[in-house]
Amino acid sequence: AQTVTQSQPEMSVQEAETVTLSCTYDTSESNYYLFWYKQPPSRQMILVIRQEAYKQQNATENRFSVNFQKAAKSFSLKISDSQLGDTAMYFCAFMKPRDSNYQLIWGAGTKLIIKP
């Protein structure tokens, strides 16, 4: 069974700093998707970034980028120039789109606090 582990329950950084959130996963699959989702205090879950396992290039979305290490099964999220609005729970998630099974498997989350 696939598992996703986020080892940092909480992190806190100053505004404008760069922060990296860690995620490791376990799977025997070769083709899968990895995601970072953000859940602000208002609760709406928002997709931050997606990585397809067959792509070697790390995904980037504006200030958000990932470091995808397939062999190490590591998928960290880097937030550059952090802003107060980045304060949220961040969840790492895994999907194995085989046999029409599209369920997301989630990590426990990291609470990120951006301080002014």
Added chain:
Amino acid sequence: KAGVTQTPRYLIKTRGQQVTLSCSPISGHRSVSWYQQTPGQGLQFLFEYFSETQRNKGNFPGRFSGRQFSNSRSEMNVSTLELGDSALYLCASSLEGLVYEQYFGPGTRLTVT
């Protein structure tokens, strides 16, 4: 385009009762997934519907059920509520062919007393 909507946003029920939660996906999205979020268990997949058929199911007891209508709206039902069913229930929708890109609703906060 309107986002995923869920009703009601908050619900308080008594142990033993049943409850129905509703989810309206983004227009054009035919896949709807449901997740349960609790402080203890985190986020767990309940089930996924596509074209009115349950395509996948998570590891939850039979008290949890769902359905999808021809307009892709989905409902989930929990019968014989237990205190442990208190949770945030999230619904997500996606386009067929892009099912890896799930868009979430605001959730329904269910409290069982």
